[in-house]
Amino acid sequence: MSKTFSPTKRFLIKGIMATCLLSVTRVGFAASMAQIIAVRVWPSSTYTRITLESNAKLNYKHAKLHNPDRIVIDIDNLNLNPTLKTISTKVLSRDPFIKSIRALQLDPKTVRLMIELKQGIDPNTFTLPPIAEFKHRLVVDLYPSKPTVTDDDPLLALLEEYQKGELNKKQSQIKSSNKKKNSPIIVMLDPGHGGEDPGAIGYKKTREKDIVLQIARRTYNLLKKEPNVKAYMTRKEDVFIPLNVRVAKARSLHADLFISIHADAFANRSVKGSSVFALSTRGASSSAASYLAQTQNDADQIGGVSRSGDKYLDNTILDLVQKTTLSNGVLLGTAILNRMKKVNKLHKPSIEKAGFAVLKAPDIPSVLVETAFISNINEEQKLKTASFQNQVSKAIVDGIKDYLKRRKN
Ligand SMILES: [Zn+2]
Incomplete structure (x- = not known):
């Protein structure tokens, strides 16, 4: 160029x-x-x-x-x-x-x-x-220019496809694999934000991107101990990755589940509690959910992507969203929410739905966990502690295990 x-x-x-x-x-x-x-x-x-x-x-x-x-x-x-x-x-x-x-x-x-x-x-x-x-x-x-191939992480290749505007085309060529009965369950953990995009910032300047990376790492370490589960992370460090590339990484590694981890924020600092979201293709379940999805989908503009990059998964891919994927997403989210209520007050008693870009893999049940409100002074403090981070991680892992017993194929 x-x-x-x-x-x-x-x-x-x-x-x-x-x-x-x-x-x-x-x-x-x-x-x-x-x-x-x-x-x-x-x-x-x-x-x-x-x-x-x-x-x-x-x-x-x-x-x-x-x-x-x-x-x-x-x-x-x-x-x-x-x-x-x-x-x-x-x-x-x-x-x-x-x-x-x-x-x-x-x-x-x-x-x-x-x-x-x-x-x-x-x-x-x-x-x-x-x-x-x-x-x-x-x-x-x-x-x-000459990447050193050290592991099977497809991230760099996907970022290159994204820059060239070829990501969506390449992704549409990936077929959902018919897995053998005993092959491991592949879980993609997605710590939100990163790099130039700090996510929400607490009263004491705690950054969402740091907290959610810590929680994702703890969850990853717990999942590693589970038999027949293989876990990956969309990002393992403080780096910005476009939403579309996060979904693409999950699909390229044939993930069975996608779990995006965030911390919520609101102008009113008294608002608190944990929530879990699943994808909705028909609009949001509440105006707050719709607002949250909009602000989370802005992450690409905040973190910064050049205009040549692919836009969000287009409708041709969204049209492929299968009913089973969506209903399994709700099942997974509900299982995690039921575990979360044992470690924190819930913001809403049931799972919410909204059009989050990061949940739009057509063939992977995907949920977004808002661990707590980083804008609430007490919850900000809690989010920083190892004990709360461990409790949240365990709730996510237990929720996954509950879901695997109940899911529809
Ligand atoms: Zn977030």
């Missing part, structure tokens, strides 16, 4: 005079320069993301250079402010892809980022419009 250029050659900034004149008359000269308000680097074993957040949309050009491997990004109309300077301190030595990042003022109107790499990288660079508490963002995702 990118063209190679000499790093010393300046870019021509087309039409800059016109822009300046307009700015002077309207808002003054200084206001025409964009300001960086935050920089973040999210390393993971699959890919590393760099995010520059700014008060205006950034115009940039990027190039890939070799010997040594590096990426150069020139951003127009930008000053090297103290926030942007901190980017060099944000690179961790354990980052699998980035050796170092330097930011320098190339000329009075251009900032250059030099990203030195540890290996050959295919970058995916895009901008995101403001959403939720985020302003404009410039995102640089760094994927390995």
Whole structure:
């Protein structure tokens, strides 16, 4: 995608005079320069993301250079402010892809980022419009050009299909397998949010993405002890994964069950309790459920996906949703809810339904567990404790076991 250029050659900034004149008359000269308000680097074993957040949309050009491997990004109309300077301190030595990042003022109107790499990288660079508490963002995702195959995790391949807009097509080719009677039950645990998307944030700044990852890991460890069960996780670390890719990972590994783990939030801090949701193709069971599904489905915009990526599973796949999958989802959710009520007050006495994008695998009974309200001060405190996390994990595992005795085939 990118063209190679000499790093010393300046870019021509087309039409800059016109822009300046307009700015002077309207808002003054200084206001025409964009300001960086935050920089973040999210390393993971699959890919590393760099995010520059700014008060205006950034115009940039990027190039890939070799010997040594590096990426150069020139951003127009930008000053090297103290926030942007901190980017060099944000690179961790354990980052699998980035050796170092330097930011320098190339000329009075251009900032250059030099990203030195540890290996050959295919970058995916895009901008995101403001959403939720985020302003404009410039995102640089760094994927390995030659992935090291260490295990059977299909995540990187699925992320690549997603970027190319080929995920839905490839997914529609996956046939639901006819499993042998004694083959293990495959459970996909899905800790919500991650990376750039923190999920809900508690009064004491506890982040949903951290809590749900801890609970999912505990659940995974409990499931590992169960005979004839194989567990996977959509994410094992603090990384952003689009909703569609989470569903695709479950389908690629022929999961029998999909359990998304979240913590709820509401403006009114007195609201509390646990809830369990199943997919509804006919609308939500309550306006709160519909609102929650909408905000959870926004995760892709908050976590950040480029526009070339596939949209949610389209109707052709949704039309395939089988009645059995939906009714088994309700059965699974009810079994988990019945166990959850022994460890926490319930927010609603029965399972709720809504159109969560993450529950839309056509052939996998899927539920979303809202473990507790992170916006409630007492429940936020509880969510942080190992004892409550263990109780929730055990409730999920016991719920799965109850369901397996009752499910319809
Ligand atoms: Zn959530």
